[in-house]
Amino acid sequence: MYNETVHKRRGIKKTTILKKTLTSLTASANIRVRFDEVDSLQIVWHGNYVKYFEDARAAFNRKYGLEYLNVYAKGYSTPIVNMNCDFKRFLKYDEEAIAHAWYVDHPGAKLILSYKIFSKNSEQLIAKGETTQVFLDHEMNLQLNQPDFYAEWRNKWL
Amino acid sequence: MYNETVHKRRGIKKTTILKKTLTSLTASANIRVRFDEVDSLQIVWHGNYVKYFEDARAAFNRKYGLEYLNVYAKGYSTPIVNMNCDFKRFLKYDEEAIAHAWYVDHPGAKLILSYKIFSKNSEQLIAKGETTQVFLDHEMNLQLNQPDFYAEWRNKWL
Amino acid sequence: MYNETVHKRRGIKKTTILKKTLTSLTASANIRVRFDEVDSLQIVWHGNYVKYFEDARAAFNRKYGLEYLNVYAKGYSTPIVNMNCDFKRFLKYDEEAIAHAWYVDHPGAKLILSYKIFSKNSEQLIAKGETTQVFLDHEMNLQLNQPDFYAEWRNKWL
Amino acid sequence: MYNETVHKRRGIKKTTILKKTLTSLTASANIRVRFDEVDSLQIVWHGNYVKYFEDARAAFNRKYGLEYLNVYAKGYSTPIVNMNCDFKRFLKYDEEAIAHAWYVDHPGAKLILSYKIFSKNSEQLIAKGETTQVFLDHEMNLQLNQPDFYAEWRNKWL
Numbered sequence: 001m002y003n004e005t006v007h008k009r010r011g012i013k014k015t016t017i018l019k020k021t022l023t024s025l026t027a028s029a030n031i032r033v034r035f036d037e038v039d040s041l042q043i044v045w046h047g048n049y050v051k052y053f054e055d056a057r058a059a060f061n062r063k064y065g066l067e068y069l070n071v072y073a074k075g076y077s078t079p080i081v082n083m084n085c086d087f088k089r090f091l092k093y094d095e096e097a098i099a100h101a102w103y104v105d106h107p108g109a110k111l112i113l114s115y116k117i118f119s120k121n122s123e124q125l126i127a128k129g130e131t132t133q134v135f136l137d138h139e140m141n142l143q144l145n146q147p148d149f150y151a152e153w154r155n156k157w158l
Numbered sequence: 159m160y161n162e163t164v165h166k167r168r169g170i171k172k173t174t175i176l177k178k179t180l181t182s183l184t185a186s187a188n189i190r191v192r193f194d195e196v197d198s199l200q201i202v203w204h205g206n207y208v209k210y211f212e213d214a215r216a217a218f219n220r221k222y223g224l225e226y227l228n229v230y231a232k233g234y235s236t237p238i239v240n241m242n243c244d245f246k247r248f249l250k251y252d253e254e255a256i257a258h259a260w261y262v263d264h265p266g267a268k269l270i271l272s273y274k275i276f277s278k279n280s281e282q283l284i285a286k287g288e289t290t291q292v293f294l295d296h297e298m299n300l301q302l303n304q305p306d307f308y309a310e311w312r313n314k315w316l
Numbered sequence: 317m318y319n320e321t322v323h324k325r326r327g328i329k330k331t332t333i334l335k336k337t338l339t340s341l342t343a344s345a346n347i348r349v350r351f352d353e354v355d356s357l358q359i360v361w362h363g364n365y366v367k368y369f370e371d372a373r374a375a376f377n378r379k380y381g382l383e384y385l386n387v388y389a390k391g392y393s394t395p396i397v398n399m400n401c402d403f404k405r406f407l408k409y410d411e412e413a414i415a416h417a418w419y420v421d422h423p424g425a426k427l428i429l430s431y432k433i434f435s436k437n438s439e440q441l442i443a444k445g446e447t448t449q450v451f452l453d454h455e456m457n458l459q460l461n462q463p464d465f466y467a468e469w470r471n472k473w474l
Numbered sequence: 475m476y477n478e479t480v481h482k483r484r485g486i487k488k489t490t491i492l493k494k495t496l497t498s499l500t501a502s503a504n505i506r507v508r509f510d511e512v513d514s515l516q517i518v519w520h521g522n523y524v525k526y527f528e529d530a531r532a533a534f535n536r537k538y539g540l541e542y543l544n545v546y547a548k549g550y551s552t553p554i555v556n557m558n559c560d561f562k563r564f565l566k567y568d569e570e571a572i573a574h575a576w577y578v579d580h581p582g583a584k585l586i587l588s589y590k591i592f593s594k595n596s597e598q599l600i601a602k603g604e605t606t607q608v609f610l611d612h613e614m615n616l617q618l619n620q621p622d623f624y625a626e627w628r629n630k631w632l
Contacts, residue, residue, distance in 0.1 A: 047524035208363035
């Protein structure tokens, strides 16, 4: 995905434990389950929650000026390098839900968001998750330090 | 999608009835139904047959040198402007099928493919369909005549 | 999909030309294009418009009491047997659109809906289409006449 | 997802650390990237790797007799309660890959599979992941002990 040597240096960096803290920067998106998102057990197929997390991430990016085309214009793309999801309950066809994303504070050159999806009807937690994005420049080099625009964004919002 | 004036001229052109003929140029792709492609009635959701048609079209394009990146390098993109599907029977989870695409001969500046999907097990016809693609240059102008590369392609294969 | 003999009788029936008329029974759904619905040409992949049509159909079914579980409880399922789509312009990532569905009056044992999708920003027509559904009882027999509940529904609304 | 009281008891159980070991029980599936699986950055959208993991899991289930309909006939469903994915490199349109699944030995009432996806062309690791499934009976009660059929399956294969 990015230059091999950089990749190795990143491996070393991983040994440092860096503190992650949930912040109050948050946005949410309304969901209504589509017919094609439900599987033969009549519940939402687990892979489709990834789309609901992305709805919340898109709402977050719009609210805080981190739309991918905007970030691209600054010289970077932000691919997801890790995704983790816990499924607690089921959503069914036509059910309405709300997906929240929170910004997770972290000193590294990463963009971490935490997600929770709640049923609108029962208010129960359906699923939660986390995604980690890294910064690549347009030559596909992994950024080991926070890009300037991102450091400024953090100064503004945190 | 393309320049307004060109769009109107195309409208006029539509009134001419041009003969379509199925050819023997054909390719096929093997399908195995994924769990997420099946709906709550335990059959493949109708919209997913569009993916199977595309598997056959991709096989056709590979076999006859019409891959979209190849066409793009010639100066054109070929968006689908019409899609028609008839659903005759159901595919179920994990069922294997074969999707065929045939080139439809047509004198206009269009690329028409016809599709049939058969169950491998029962050999029954599951679905059939047709897609029509047009040629846009990189300034998004609709081509009213067959691009040279496509006219040559037709001379070679028909 | 349904009993072979019934299938053949349907073939005969197809030769009768039955008048289709657009009605004022209509419903609409708001769309916002998801990142995963956009293809490598940076426009919505044509197969994803099928989901937007389904959003409009679901809104129609909710508004007029034809939800699939409701219809199922009456003794029927209503699989789509034909789908036709015309693509006029492109939607892009994060673009907002509105999908409309209209009921098409037809004397046969069919449920026909007509669709149009407009960009919210430009108000231009993006795509239009039509779906035809038939009625199967729970033994998968194709209904050659309108089921009673559907004839009553038509009396109520048309 | 399952009975509340059972859910709490499961919470307690989580504090016990149970050893996980990768086994040699494995199966694999061939992948060819579809056009609709690629995003506007011309790489596979991260959520679509979930489908490739499922291709490998389906191959595993077929090979070792754990197809979901088979498990259902034994009295259980096996929903995914956790999914974790690491994305290392990118797959592109039409690229061929192979997805492997390995059974992870674990003494609890869980079914854990580990996944790796490799590019066929470059042989590089593209993504890896893990899914955890639990056992629910048909009354949706979470099973705290391995169901008999699953304990027998483990005796047979491990």
